[in-house]
Amino acid sequence: MESSSSARFTDLMRNDTTLVLGATGKTGRRILARLRLRGIPVRAASRSTQPRFDWSDPDDWGAVLEGVDAAYVVAPTVPGPVHEFVAQAEAAGVRRLVLLSGRGADDWGDSTFGLDMLSAEEAVRGSALEWTVLRPSNFAQNFSEDLFHAPLVAGELALPAGAVPDPIIDVEDVADAAVTVLTEPGRHAGGVHELTGPRALTYPEAVDLIARASGRPITYRRISPTEYAATLVEQGLSQDDADHVAEMFVMMERGALASPTEDLAALLGRAPRTFEDYVVRAAAAGAWRP
DSSP states (O other), X not given: OOOHHHHHHHHHHHOOEEEEESTTSHHHHHHHHHHHHTTOOEEEESTTSSSOOOTTOGGGHHHHHTTEEEEEEEOOSSXXXXXXXXXXXXXXXXXXXXXXXXXXXXXOTTOSTTHHHHHHHHHHHTSSSEEEEEEEOOBTTHHHHSTTHHHHHHTEEEESOOSSOBOOBOHHHHHHHHHHHHTSTTTTTTEEEEEOOXXXXXXXXXXXXXXXXXXXXXXXXXOOHHHHHHHHHHTTOOHHHHHHHHHHHHHHTTSTTOSOOXXXXXXXXXXXXXXXXXXXXXXXXXXXXX
């Protein structure tokens, strides 16, 4: 008959899987590929996977958490569910959590932006688990994989961003940082890392670089946050989601998030990728081809 101590050891040995939430998203799919390449047992989780993961169905989270040692968490778009997720993770024997949050969360003040991420940080940082928070700047890949892409292909990007620069980060660097933290237990416990690109640039400058590298006449136009929210609603976003994105630009214009940090270099032992490097790769892949 197996002793209780040996049974406990066996249980611990079984908890070797790294769970990646948001597995089809910009960071999640890149993290999955890196972990798989290293031969690390991984479990991709999203509404389209088996077992299925949906933030609105906490009764189904048990199968996703079974045998998991570490989890990469991308918060849902509403405050609250991460608290229940953390409680279930603790009960399931998960030992480490890596949370994707947003740059400068401590400086958001009374902004309505990021309440979902602040709630997730509160849940993770208040847990008994080993946790690490990653707070990246806006992703370079937003220009080729997200809201900015279609307008750029059409020839004009209109945003409520002016002269205040943004230290935009390559999402490949965010994925590298997440994998580093996930695969080095103990070294990053309790860490909050503000991740940025190597330099800050304005959105007109970013669009100019894209136009030059793609060889296309793409222009930038500054509009008001209200105009931008209305544009996003026309593109299919809900009013709440559109207001949320527009509020991000209002917050950025205050300038508190404009300076690059050294956190990524400290984590990875190398400098962050430049925006120019991203633009060259994306243009060569035909990202802005009509």
